Amino acid sequence: MIQIDNVSKTFGGIQAVRGVSLEVAEGSITGLIGPNGAGKSTLFNMVAGLFPPSEGRVLLDGRDITGLPPHKLFHLGLVRTFQIPHEFSRMTVRENLMVVPPGQSGENLFNAWLRWGRVKQEDSAVLDKVDDVLDFLEITHVADELAGNLSGGQKKLLDLGRTMMTDARMVLLDEPGAGVNRTLLGKIREAIQRLNRERGYTFCVIEHDMDLISALCDPVHVMANGELIASGAMTELRRNEQVREAYLGGGMSGQMGENARPSNQGDAS
Known part of the structure; x- marks a missing residue:
């Protein structure tokens, strides 16, 4: 559904994203992870039309949408949420x-x-x-x-509700689990899975909670230092030394979800 083709973004001589190419298949819940500063949000913002890429292009169902503003993408069925809800x-x-x-x-x-x-x-x-x-x-x-x-988790559910009011086909979710207690996080996870399974929504999810990514997403793409360094299932990525090094070098816990449920158990309570 979404094809990102050799996309780069430079801000004042600093290259935030470097030649990233990846696809988000229709009907998937695709994850995008990486340490802070990896370029994930910058990539999201280019797909969502908040600013154009310096190089490369973005396609939606084969149509070139590179640089189209958010209001035009909205009418094409592509919407995004933000880490901090904007209710x-x-x-x-x-x-x-x-x-x-x-x-x-x-x-x-x-x-x-x-x-x-x-x-x-x-x-x-x-x-x-x-x-x-x-x-x-x-x-x-x-x-x-x-x-x-509302609580933080309830605001995230409201964000999902607003995407439902648009009949969105492609939703970019920016850290849906950030600042949410575990009980509401389970409801958010279940809502995303049901929207995908029952109503055909396609999702691309940025998230730092590896348990949530493991439960929701397949495949998962990993970015570090503005580049795409690995793609695959979380079970594979946990064993990838380049991915583990990126997280350890980024000052994160380095746990990479070893204790997370595998993605095929995403419906478990």
Whole structure:
């Protein structure tokens, strides 16, 4: 679905990403890992249209989308989340979901005054979809809570809900497990797996939690110093000396998920 072809990015003489090529297959949950400063977020930002690559190209279903801005990618079904959620804090969870679908007739003052029947019909359809999202993610109990009052894990679930309101086909998830307690992390993992399995979403996931990556992702791509250094299943990558050295040299724990569940046990409780 996504093809990244020899992509590089330079900032003021510093090369943050160097000639990376990889694919995210349709229907997969693909992982992207590496120590801090490896270039993962920079690569995500280029795919998501936040800035263009210095070299190379990005394809979506064979279409060149290199440098297209996020709002155009949104209409092509490609969206991303952020490590720190960007909710509308003074709106309720339900309202946060309601404002997502594009092109609502009620956004136009003329329609709101003179085509209220059409607006009402569309609003009813949006509310039905909101109810479906709330139920799917098991957050109906906070539907009328201000989004700013949610816990970190609940905000991550709300982020997933907003992608569901777009009918996204390709979702870039930036550290969905960051700052989330273990109970809600399990719900987030299950929601991602169900969206992939039951509704056909394709995901690419940046994450530092190797247990989560091991449970969710196959394949996994590893970056270090702006380059792609390895790809494969987590069971293989844990034994890869270049990968282990990258993590140890990056000042991380170096555990590489030795105690994590293998990916084929991702549905275990």
